[in-house]
Amino acid sequence: DSCIQFTRHASDVLLNLNRLRSRDILTDVIIVVNREHFRAHKTVLMACSGLFYSIFTDQMKCNLNIINLDPEINPEGFQILLDFMYTSRLSLRETSIMAVMNAALYLQMEHVVDTCQRFLKASEE
Amino acid sequence: YDGVTTIKEMGRSVHEIPRQD
Numbered sequence: 001d002s003c004i005q006f007t008r009h010a011s012d013v014l015l016n017l018n019r020l021r022s023r024d025i026l027t028d029v030i031i032v033v034n035r036e037h038f039r040a041h042k043t044v045l046m047a048c049s050g051l052f053y054s055i056f057t058d059q060m061k062c063n064l065n066i067i068n069l070d071p072e073i074n075p076e077g078f079q080i081l082l083d084f085m086y087t088s089r090l091s092l093r094e095t096s097i098m099a100v101m102n103a104a105l106y107l108q109m110e111h112v113v114d115t116c117q118r119f120l121k122a123s124e125e
Numbered sequence: 126y127d128g129v130t131t132i133k134e135m136g137r138s139v140h141e142i143p144r145q146d
Contacts, residue, residue, distance in 0.1 A: 002130035006138030019142040 011088070017044055018086040031082075032068045036075040038082055048085040050108025073106055074099035081107060092119060 006012075020026055020041070027039040042062075045052035056062045069078065077099030084090040090112065092100070097116055104112040 001128075002132060004132045004134050006134045006136075008135065009138040012138050012141070016139065016142045019144060023142075023145060 014086065014088065017041065021086055028065060030066045031078070032066060033073050033075040033078045034069075034071055036079075038079065040082060040085075044085055048109065050110075051106065054108075070106060073103050077101075077103035081109065081112065084112070090115070092116070 021039070021044075024039055027041055029040055029042050029045065031038045031040060031045075042052070042056050046056045047053075052067075055064070055067065074096075076096055080091050080096060080100050081103050090100070097120065101113055101116045104110075104116065
């Protein structure tokens with residue numbers, strides 16, 4: 001017996017999901033962050049964020065298709081995290097890293113928070 | 126897949142969805 005492992009399958013599928021997002025195909029939720037709107041797929045959001053997982057597994061909330069985030073969350077920080085969810089690449093700039101970390105904490109994306117903290121610490125050193 | 130020979134395929138695994146139709 002043998003099997004073939006396609007080593008780039010995860011990135012090929014993720015690229016296709018991002019193409020679907022950019023063409024607004026089968027997106028099923030709008031995330032509102034301080035009046036800015038971001039369309040996305042609930043399944044991708046809940047696969048990446050503890051907060052979205054708890055929202056979309058809650059019988060009372062799973063059919064919501066507009067979600068307003070806490071007004072404290074910065075739209076740019078959220079946008080960077082949304083792009084990360086669909087590309088695995090997290091854009092880190094001096095001017096936005098705190099907004100990204102704050103949004104990641106709120107979205108319960110602990111691994112991103114830890115990585116940002118290590119990046120910050122390393123850049124201070 | 127214990128005990129099964131795994132052959133790694135580095136090429137594309139699925140079709141690529143175009144940026145637009």
